[in-house]
Amino acid sequence: MVKLTIVGRVNDGLPMSQGPIYNEDDDNTAYKQHAEFVLREISVNALPTSNTTIVLHHHCFNYMVKNGVCFITLCDVSYPRKLAFHYLQDLQKEFEKIDLELINQITEPYSLRKFDNIICNIRRQYVDTRTQANLSKLNNHRQAELDVHTEQMSIVVERRRKADLLERMMKAHKSTSPVWGSKTLEVIAVKWTPSVTIIFVLAFVLLWSSFKA
Structure with a gap:
């Protein structure tokens, strides 16, 4: 029927x-x-x-x-x-x-x-x-x-x-760390990487000099 x-x-x-x-x-x-x-x-x-x-x-x-x-x-x-x-x-x-x-x-x-x-x-x-x-x-x-x-x-x-579960998991993963993989993180990296590199080099030189002395 x-x-x-x-x-x-x-x-x-x-x-x-x-x-x-x-x-x-x-x-x-x-x-x-x-x-x-x-x-x-x-x-x-x-x-x-x-x-x-x-x-x-x-x-x-x-x-x-x-x-x-x-x-x-x-x-x-x-x-x-x-x-x-x-x-x-x-x-x-x-x-x-x-x-x-x-x-x-x-x-x-x-x-x-x-x-x-x-x-x-x-x-x-x-x-x-x-x-x-x-x-x-x-x-x-x-x-x-x-x-x-x-x-x-x-x-x-x-x-x-x-x-639906897979879709929710993917959305949750993206929203957990909005900074990572974002434009914000890219700007921070460009701005601070040179400074961090210089500090690291100076620290290495000073450490090497102290051992040599």
């Missing part, structure tokens, strides 16, 4: 439209946050832009990217993956009818509400996998293998955690 759908812009990870959430027994907010997380990871090139399935417990996120727009849907893990991508393709075809200038002007999350109703209408066609239309889609492509990359959500989350 198709339980959640989000359509977002890839260049900045902004979710523009969503369909209704059908997770009666699950934490709806958590799954929506995971979908938004997937969208952000795609926007920073941490996830591929090719067709991908990300497994999360007994569910999976399927997504496709086309012309700078990402279409994500959450399904039961038992839901036919080919059907899920047919659903995403239908969404993408309808989305192409929207003015590109309007899409680029969106600044608020989920403000493309005109597409919410389209998501609802298309989703109804994919609720029952046993309809003649859906069985036909599955049978017509029975021999064809989907070229879909597969990830585990736990691995994606851990990869992001490590990347």
Whole structure:
């Protein structure tokens, strides 16, 4: 069953439209946050832009990217993956009818509400996998293998955690000693190195003279 759908812009990870959430027994907010997380990871090139399935417990996120727009849907893990991508393709075809200038002007999350109703209408066609239309889609492509990359959500989350940790460590290292490696240190070195060198030479000469005497 198709339980959640989000359509977002890839260049900045902004979710523009969503369909209704059908997770009666699950934490709806958590799954929506995971979908938004997937969208952000795609926007920073941490996830591929090719067709991908990300497994999360007994569910999976399927997504496709086309012309700078990402279409994500959450399904039961038992839901036919080919059907899920047919659903995403239908969404993408309808989305192409929207003015590109309007899409680029969106600044608020989920403000493309005109597409919410389209998501609802298309989703109804994919609720029952046993309809003649859906069985036909599955049978017509029975021999064809989907070229879909597969990830585990736990691995994606851990990869992001490590990347964020590394970034924080690098920032902390730079901020610990702001003088070292800075222009300030360079000025100090240029100003005082000759004086220190002269003092060292004089001290050496005086020490050598005292031993000679």
